[in-house]
Every structure is written in structure tokens, then in C-alpha cells.
Amino acid sequence: MRALIALIALVTLVSCGDGRDLDEAPAPLGDFKLAHSIVIAPNLVKGPLSREASEEQWVAALDKAVEDRFRRYDGEDKRLYHFGISIEGYVLAQVGVPLVLQPKSVLIFRVTVWDDEKGIKLNEEPHEITVLEALSAETVAGSGLTQTAEEQMENLVIKGAKQLEVWLGVQQKRFGWFTPEARVEKAPEGKKTNKAAQPVN
Numbered sequence: 001m002r003a004l005i006a007l008i009a010l011v012t013l014v015s016c017g018d019g020r021d022l023d024e025a026p027a028p029l030g031d032f033k034l035a036h037s038i039v040i041a042p043n044l045v046k047g048p049l050s051r052e053a054s055e056e057q058w059v060a061a062l063d064k065a066v067e068d069r070f071r072r073y074d075g076e077d078k079r080l081y082h083f084g085i086s087i088e089g090y091v092l093a094q095v096g097v098p099l100v101l102q103p104k105s106v107l108i109f110r111v112t113v114w115d116d117e118k119g120i121k122l123n124e125e126p127h128e129i130t131v132l133e134a135l136s137a138e139t140v141a142g143s144g145l146t147q148t149a150e151e152q153m154e155n156l157v158i159k160g161a162k163q164l165e166v167w168l169g170v171q172q173k174r175f176g177w178f179t180p181e182a183r184v185e186k187a188p189e190g191k192k193t194n195k196a197a198q199p200v201n
Helices: 002-015 055-070 149-175
Strands: 034-040 081-091 106-115 127-132
Touching (some): 055 149, 106 149
Parallel strands (some): 034 081
Antiparallel strands (some): 081 106
16 A cells, blocks of 8 residues: 555656646746747657657647747747757657566757847757656556557657756756846867757747
8 A cells, every 4th residue: 555655646746747737827937038949850760669750740749849838938028039959869659568668758859049139049059858758647557558659749748848948947047048147058168069950030
């Protein structure tokens, strides 16, 4: 019984971070207002033991999740920002060997944030976000058993947009992003900057 109670508590705790909180007030992000969000997937890699999903499906799904989450923001100073997002890889779990091999769904994407007024990138090196499927009663034994590929995709992109929002909040505190005093996050010394999606002005 104690083990069951502990499992239920863990599932409840993890599910709180699944990104399904759009009915709540958005987290503070200074004077942020989204102008354009460009999502691409030119080098999309399908991981092992994964169901199929096309580049077009991923781009459409992540673009919608980002739009749904960030169109809620309307900065008082009307400062505009752009996202350049590149989807890098994914796994959509299939049915594995019970209790031995139940692969988990994963999404990896990179994001660069652009300041429209200054015409600069706020992070010189694209920030990589790895999204793992949220633990729930449906996914404890593997989401490949209980969810369609479309449902898995939706869950990953919604959670991914939430992780992006959390990261932006950290950057806002560390570097003053989305304020006139914003500082650029520099790429590590000697590291070659990767290309990311370019915003449309």
C-alpha cells in the first residue's frame, strides 16, 4: 500500500510539469511579446525504436504549441522578440518487450531568441531542450501501449513549449532579458556557433 501511495504521489508530481497549464496566468517574462516564431526541421533524426512522424507533422505540432503558450504575453512596452527553432530529433515510443524494453518518447530541439529592436541574438549559441514524456498513469508501462503517435507528439510539444518558457524565465533573471538592460548570453570560449532558424522581420 505504501508503495502504491508513493507511486501515485510521484505520478501526480511529475504530471504537474506536463505543460497543460494554459488556463493559468503566464509566468513573468518582463516586457516580452512574441513577434515571429520560425520552426524548421531540416536535419530531423528519428531515434531507435521509434514510430514514424514527418518533418511537416513535427513543425506544425511544435509551432502550434509555441504559439498557444507565448501569444498569451503582451509586454507593456511592446518590445518584440523572435524565436528561431530547429527540431533535431525524436523518439515516439513503440510497444516494447513488456517489463524489459519499454522505450520512452523524446523530443530534442534548439532555440535562438532574437531582439527585434536591437537586431541581435540574445543567445549566441542555440539553446538545446530535451523533452522526455511526462510520467503518468498512461506512460508508466510505456506510452507506446496506450497512446497514438499523434498523442505522443502533442504531449511532447506541449511540454517542450513549457520547458522553453521556464528557460526564458531563468534567462530573464540571469541576463535581464526582455528589458532595456538585457545582456547577451555569450557562446562558450572557442566553441563554434551553430546555425539556427532565422527570424522573418
